[in-house]
Amino acid sequence: MTPSIQAFLADLSRHLPAQRLLTDPLRTLAYGTDASFYRLVPQVVVLARSEAEVATLLLLAHVHRVPMTLRAAGTSLSGQAVSDSVLVLVNEGWTKQEVLDEGLRIRLQPGVIGQHANDTLRPYGRKIGPDPASIATARIGGMAANNSSGMCCGTAQNSYHTLSDLRVMLADGTVLDTSEPDSVAAFRTSHAGLLDGLLALSQRVHDNADLLARIRHKYRLKNTTGYGINALVDFDDPLDMLVHLMIGSEGTLGFIAGITYDTVPDLAHKASALVLFDTLDACCRAVTALKAQGRVAAVELVDRRSIAAVQGKPGMPDFMYGVLPGDAAALLIEVQAGDAAQLREHADAVDALVRSCEPAAHSGFATDPKVCDTYWALRKGLFPAVGAVRPVGSTCVIEDVAFPVERLAEGVRGLTELFDRFHYDEALVFGHALDGNLHFVFTPAFDSDAEVRRYSDFMDAVSQLVAVDFGGSLKAEHGTGRNVAPYVALEWGDDGYALMRDIKRLFDPAGLLNPDVIISAQSDIHLRHLKRLPAADPIVDTCIECGFCEPACPSNGLSLTPRQRIVLWRRIQQLRREPTPSSQEVQLLAELEAEYGWAGIDTCAATGMCATRCPVGINTGALMKQLKGPSEHEATADRIERHMGAVIGTARAGLGALQLAKRMIGSRSTHRLNEMAHKVIPVVPVVPAATPGPAAALPSLPTRAAATAVGQLNEVVYFVSCVNRCFAESPQGGDNLAQHTFSLFAKAGLTPVYPPNLSSLCCGQPFDSVNASGAADSALQRTNAALLQASRDGALPVYLDNAPCSLRLIEAQKAGQLDARLKLFDATRFLAERVLPRLKVIKQLARLAVHVPCATSKAGQRGDLLALARACAIELHVPDIACCGFAGSKGFTVPALNANGLRHLREALPQGCDGGVSTSRTCQIGLSTHSGLHYASIEALLDDCTVARSPHAIRRAGLAEAAPSNLQEAR
Structure with a gap:
């Protein structure tokens, strides 16, 4: 840690609690990781919770001359959310939402996840304009700071164009809130010099005909290269210029503390289609025609290599599988409408236009949400899907350019020629075709000077092709970051770049806010701190550290997220492989290993929900279970499994004693004593406050006469899980879930049948969760035999009343561990059907x-x-x-x-x-x-x-x- 940061940290510790100032190697590496291909490890990570804290951070940063980067979700791709100095996280505690004007506007703090804002707006039939592929993870602060757009957003509905009001904190700690007249009036007085400076810059643009023409040309495209200097042209009031310059400024000009969006309609009726063309030219001609027609909401181009990358995924039309022509390309098209009749009208018109372009195949428009979601999930998963098949040790890079749409086919061909010239044979192209916005993905290794030079030469060639030869934008929607900072001057020319440097100096004269992002004096900044992804374990080696998994993880904020667990395990494995480690590396490895047990393994829920959010299905919990190793208490688990009935009985007695203690000394005192006992003897479980009393004995099976409520007899095997045999349904106890299930069955004319020896049965889930595999397998086989007997070798359906148990049994059957004849029903499915x-x-x-x-x-x-x-x-x-x-x-x-x-x-x-x-x-x-x-x-x-x-x-x-x-x- 540098002396200046040590002094900064000493001062900061007087203002913030120690648990929110992270300096240990495990958490600085973990929290410092983002989705880009750069690896910088911050010296300090600060978990900020309020504007006052951010103001203190800015003040102390200036006092001690310490660079600082503010970040929300860390899903950005171009290196704008990493730091080797001080990283400030603004997610937890920054999630307030306020719907205004019956949903026409919404006020959001920077920590709100984009999808959560749309969930809030859904009852109003509205949504926010930006719709990046990462919207289920990305947070509003980053979406605004990067001017993210997306598949349906285009240029009209991004943050710049749907901004209603902004709350921003400048480098000197001053807060401007454009929704508050008093704040605006005070700012006009206190910062008159800044506003005059913006007016002067605006006049410079208007006096420079060539630069003015370049700005107008560039911003008819998607463009996030450099600062949004169109603000100096689009507005007359310098206050409007200021807040619009903040959009897309990537944290280099100030901190976006809140934003109010003008929302856009969220049309309820949608239809999607996949269309295949034999040639890229035909595909791009269709794009031009669709843009001119104006009826489509989104058009995504997918080149032949992209199609090949997802051909193993289910859900695509048959014509998307198999061998395709070398120049083939496909379009994913979406139309939207306010009602079904209008949707049909739009779909028919688009369908007729597409067919006139002579496609090789056309799926037709699907309105089934499941089909449409499958199409779009495949498109959204292209970037991670490429990362998943990259050679182990290589890095996944995604770049993001825009061509004039009328030259789209030429642009794609130009990129493809560069892939061939630089031997990036795995590279593929896809993107938002209506805006000429293309993403390309490739997987350089960065493991040698020669590989870094190849990458550098390739980026030089791409920048010349896009920015100069085609007059396009080098960054359409992902932000400039570090990767394109050296090429901003190439795209904008000397006058444009000088203007941007002056903007940076005007807002941040000390240059402490997110240095080397957008504006950098280092011409090779894009080649420094390149991230390597060393092998760690086959379960997680395909991870590209995108962070999509993080919102699904219950330990996020307590210890580590799945992404962070993988990052740290990679580093541990890398250090273990060092042939001659330095003393610092030996010490670092010891510290990481000492902390990883609790932070990585013990606090992982291991439910696999991370895999449901991961585009390539990585189950980090499976790795944590593997690292935990076999249970130390296998013999005890075996005894419990053999005497499950007695164990359940003992547990029920314990719950009864707990209820008695609550009545005698009160719930709070009982809970405190329980927590104290757990701290002294960790094997003593902590019983949550709402734990119910013991379940009553299971009800007797009904007679056939009582069960025949509608004149027929339908038998169902009812497997009552051990947890529902233990815990009562009501908080007070004395009943059980089976009583309600029996009642429902009786109403529906169904007769429950217990499997034999039910009191001794268990699906094995409790044993599997602690890696007691022997007990888990034995429990599974006992249950299999009992269910077969009760169901008459599978003739009767089996009702499973606890979701984790039902999933365990159903998955075991799919894996061949349970008899295939059993008709297993999760409770929700059976009740529904x-x-x-x-x-x-x-x-x-x-x-x-x-x-x-x-x-x-x-x-x-x-x-x-x-x-x-x-x-x-x-x-x-x-x-x-x-x-x-x-x-x-x-x-x-x-x-x-x-x-x-x-x-x-x-x-x-x-x-x-x-x-x-x-x-x-x-x-x-x-x-x-x-x-x-x-x-x-x-x-x-x-x-x-x-x-x-x-x-x-x-x-x-x-x-x-x-x-x-x-x-x-x-x-």
Whole structure:
């Protein structure tokens, strides 16, 4: 750590708590990583929580002459979100949203995830304009600071053009909020010199005809190369110039503390089509025609190599598989409308135009959201998909250029020729064709001087081709960053670049805000600190560190995210392979290994939800389980598995004792004593506050006469999970989930059948989660035999009442560990298909919170759960919590993980919520503890809200003989 940063840190420690000032090697490397191909490790990482803290940071940075970079999500691709000095994270605590004017505007703090803003706006039929492919991860601060656009955004709906108001903090700590007249008036007085300086720069542009013409030409394209100097032309008021210069300034001019967007319509009706052309020229001619027609919302070009990169993915039309002509290309087209009739009109018109361009094949327009989502997921996953097949040790680079759309085919050919000349044979091209905006991806190694020189020569050639030969933009939407900083002068000329340097000096005369980004005196800044991705483990070697996984991780903010776990494991493995490590490397390795056990392995939920967000499906939890190794308590696990009935009985007795203690000394005192015991003896579990009492004994099986409610007999094997045999359904205890399930079955005319020796059965999930593989396999085989016997060798369906258990059994069957004849049903699917259609809803809750557990989401049953909940409630509230962090037994053994995963739950739920529902018993315990609501099972909710439909209604609906295959009525 440099002396200046040491002094800075000493002063800063008087203002911020130590736990938010990170200097250890594990966390500085982990938190310092972004999605770009640059690796800079900050000396200090600061977790800022308020504007006052950022103002203090700016003041101290100037006092000590310390460079500083502010960052939100770290999904940027060009090196603008990394630092080897001080990195300030503004995500946690910066997530306020305020809908204005009935959704016509929305005010957002910089830590809001873009998709969350759109979720908030959805009831109003609106959305924000920017729509980058990373919108489910990227945060508003970065989206505005980079002027991100996306697939449907074009140039008209980016942050620059949809900006309503801005709250910005300048380098001197002054806050300007354009939505507050007093703030504007005070700023005009206090910063008159800055505003006069902007007016002078604007006049310079207007006096320079060539520069003025260049600006007008460049910004008819997508362009984020350099500063947005179109602001000096588009506006007369220097205040408007200032706030629009902040858009796309990449944190080099100030800190965007809040932004108010004018929202855009989110048209509910959409249709998508894939169209294949034998030649690139024909494909690009179609793009030109589509742009002129003006009916399409988005057109994505995918070259032949891109098609080949995703040919193994399911969901594409048949014509996209197999051998394609060497010059083939495809278009992914979307049309949107306010109603179905208008959508059909648009789709027909576009379809006719496309067919007139003589495509090789055309999927036709699909309106099924699942089909459309599959098409677009394939397109969004192209960048990571290339990274996933790169040679181990190489780096994945994505660049982002724009050509005049009328020269699109020439531009693609020019790029392809450069790939061939520099032997980047793996490179592929795709992008937003309507705007002439193309991304190209390739995988240099950066492992030798020769490779770095090849990359440098290639970038020189690309810059000449795009910026000079075609008059395009070198960075269309990803921001200049470090990678294109040396080429800004080439694109803008000496006059334009001098103007940008003067803008930087005007806003940041000390040059401390995100140095070497956009403006750099180092002509080789794009070749410094290049990231290498060394081999670590086959499970994670395909990771390109994009960060898409992070919002799904419950340990995000507590310890490490999946991306950070991979980054650190790569570094550990690299250090272990050093043949002659230095003393510093030996010390670093020891420190990383000492910290990684808790931060990386112990606090990983290992539910695999990271894989659901990862474009290439990396399950970091699988690596953490592997690193944990076999259970140290395998023998104990074997004994528990053999005596499961007795263990469940003991656990129920313990829950009864806990309830008694709560009544005698109070819940708080009981919980404090429990926590103290856990600290002294870690094997003692922490029992969450909302843990219910013991479950009652399972109800007796009904007689056939009682079960035949609609004149027929339908038997169902009911596997009651061990967790539902242990914990009561109600908080007080004395009941169980099976009572509600029996009631629902009776209403639907179904007869439950228990598997033999049910009290001793377990799916094996508790053992598998702690790597006690022997006990897990034994439990699975016992359950397999019992279910086969009860189902008459698979003749009867099997109902599984706890989502993690059902996923475990269903996945085991797919893997060949369970008999293929068993007809296994997750509770949500069975209730949706075979129970709810036979029931009549008699009451609905006003507001219901819904949590979709990891297992339900991974099993693809999210839609069924929401449909069941929607039948019982007028309003559903589904916070974006991919994993609650209870993670099987971790809610009892690492309670901080569950608390961290649900730390935003209470504030995400509306006042007056009538309760919550979920499909995992342990998740319900954590949710109830951290929300203050009671989260019930889906069975209990349905049982409370329904009665049996009359036999006449059931016969009229055709349900008496066969169960329906869908749930259209409830949905």
